[in-house]
Amino acid sequence: MNISLFDVVGPVMIGPSSSHTAGAAKLARVASGIAPRGFAALFIQLAGSFAKTGKGHGTDKALLAGALGFSESDERIREAYQIADERGIKYAFSDIDLPDAHENTARLTFKYADKPDFTVEGSSIGGGRIIITEIDGSKTSFNAEAPTIVIRQLDKPGVVNDVSGILAESGINIAVMRLDRDSRGGMANCVIETDANIDENTVSALEHVTNVVSVRAINL
Amino acid sequence: MYNTISQLISASREKPMHEVIIDDEMALTGVPRGDVYLRMHTSFSVMQKSALKALDTPQHMTPPLIKGQSSLQHKYADGATLCGKEVNEMMAMALSASEVNASMGRICAAPTAGSCGILPAVITTAAKKLGSNKNEIAEALIVASGIGAVIMRNATVSGAEGGCQAECGAAAAMAAAACVYLSHGTPQMCAEAVSIALINCMGLVCDPVAGLVQLPCSFRNASQSANALSSADMALAGQTCPIPADEVIEAMFRVGHALPSSLRETAEGGIAATQTGKKISAEFFAAK
Incomplete structure (x- = not known):
């Protein structure tokens, strides 16, 4: 068998959707792990199904919470907006058309007081799994399933x-x-x-x- | 080594089915055997919490389409019911996990978030009835996961690909096999329970109102829990299905692909496309 039991029963996650909530949180958490530390603001662009059906799945909160470092099983995802406000981190969302991208794709632009913007793009590919496809304008491809x-x-x-x-x-x-x-x-x-x-x-x-x-x- | 239910049953002649599955897990991931149990205990603990959380406390979600469903069923379970207290309590637990999931609470996908109420509700119910201990529950969950892995590998558990039969149907099949295992049924009986549970919901469409994991998801978690428990009882009674489980799984996959896209999680068919379903959707997307 090439599928782990814990990909069947699991992940432990915040609902309601493994792709639109848990995957979104992981995507943003990994993206903020790639970007330089200490961002002051975050601009999140949503493509495809993230843009269309993200609202009912808390995709916005999951992405913001992930970028703040919360894991996909952290119940504080619900309070992402308040937590960002408390930490003085500004955020904005918009839709973006990325014709060649996977259905559930987000582009995160990290903004700094003293550094140029840094952009990470990736997709939630189902079951909470993700792929990072672009780092600061350069192509890449990895799932962040290992260190x-x-x-x-x-x-x-x-x-x-x-x-x-x-x-x-x-x-x-x-x-x-x-x-x-x-x-x-x-x-x-x-x-x-x-x-x-x-x-x-x-x-x-x-x-x-x-x-x-x-x-x-x-x-x- | 197994990739099919029939291989799983053959291998289970040599040793218990959960051992066969643990061996494959260890070979795949390198995780020590004790850790497989530990992780299953953790998963089950998350499952149980989600199945209990909304029994007395309605969960908040936007829009509140399924808020309070669990507590309603839980209260009703104590009175004069038709299915009896146990089945009503089980449905209340499945509804609880569904409410928790919709409210952005913590759940364990089993096999998906949308179907996260079935395994906790069914296994908790069966384990209580049978007096199963913690390790027996972990072993039943391992069996359920092994069955789920076969369905994922040879078919799908995605509503977008195969409809609700693939999500809640797979969960029911997994839970049915777990119950048979808890009841000390044979591996073949576990396979029969898988066949029966999947046959009972073959063709079930995925038609979420407004695209939200609320309706009909919560009702389907409750009804597929009942499907799982009754399928397990049928298999334990000695009912056999002439179609082997692997072929039933393949049939489910083919039926899923034959479903039009409107009935596979796009919210364009089924109850999502009814007059009222569309009205709920329009109101939700118009709200700030």
């Missing part, structure tokens, strides 16, 4: 070698590694799924690699 390191880097020789060396030293086994670049020598997204959670020291070491721009770790 994941997202490295923004310049497309230069040797980066992958240095990165894998640090992971080897930290005893972290690479399960999947994926590199997508905008253009030759331009920006690239390096997404690494690992078999173990990624500690702060490893993240810090990765940040010091030549030609690495930023590193974020999404632990389970």
Whole structure:
């Protein structure tokens, strides 16, 4: 059998919809884990079925709560608006037409006082599962079902070698590694799924690699 | 190793069915056997809470189409009923989980959020009657999950793909098999219960009013719980179905694909497309 029992009975989640509520919360939680820390405002664009039927499924609250770091089983998702207000985080929603995107897609733009905007796009693909498809304008593809390191880097020789060396030293086994670049020598997204959670020291070491721009770790 | 119900039954000649399923889970995920039990205990605890939460306390949801359904049934269960106290209490539990789900409360998808009331209601009812302990309940849930995995692998549990028969129908089939297992029925009896439960709801459409997971979802959680319990009783009585469970699952899948899109979670058919269904929808989407 190639399906886990806990994909049948599970996930434990906030209702009413695994795709429109739980998946939305996870999508935004992972997106905010990829974006730089400390955003001051969030602009959420909803496409397809998220835009059409999201209202009755709390998709808006789930996305906002996820971006604030709440898990898809946290009952505070209901109070996402109040919590964002209390934390002084501004938010806005709008619909967007993304013809080639999956039915349940959202684009999250994180806004900062002192940094340029950062955009993450992804889709909720059913049963609470998600896929991240775009990071700050560059294509990518991962599900965040394992601990994941997202490295923004310049497309230069040797980066992958240095990165894998640090992971080897930290005893972290690479399960999947994926590199997508905008253009030759331009920006690239390096997404690494690992078999173990990624500690702060490893993240810090990765940040010091030549030609690495930023590193974020999404632990389970 | 199993990918079908018939393989599951064959493998269960060597060892108990839940062991066969745990072995596959361990091979797939690397999770130790004790953790499989622990996680099932956790899932069941979430399930039970959702099945009890609205029994006395109506849950708030927008619009409040199913608010208070559970407490209404719960109160009624104590009086002179037709189905008896147990079945009415079971339906109240299924309605409770549905209310909790619609109110953005915490539930355990089983196999989906829309059908999250059936397994908790049915297993709690059967376990109470049979005096089952915690580990027996976990093992019955493991059996239900194994059956669900086969349905997911070889058919679908998505309302958008197969209609309500795929969601609440699959949940009823899983719950029926779990009850047979709790009652110490044979693996073949578990398979018969799966067949009977799926046959009893074959063709059931997914027609949510205003696209919300409220109506008819809550009533279907209650009625498919009754389907599960009665299917288990039929299988335990020795009823057999000449069509094997794997073929019934395949038939359910084909029927699902034969359903027009209007009857697969699009809110464009069934009770969603009635005059009143459309009115409720228009009012909801007009409200700020």
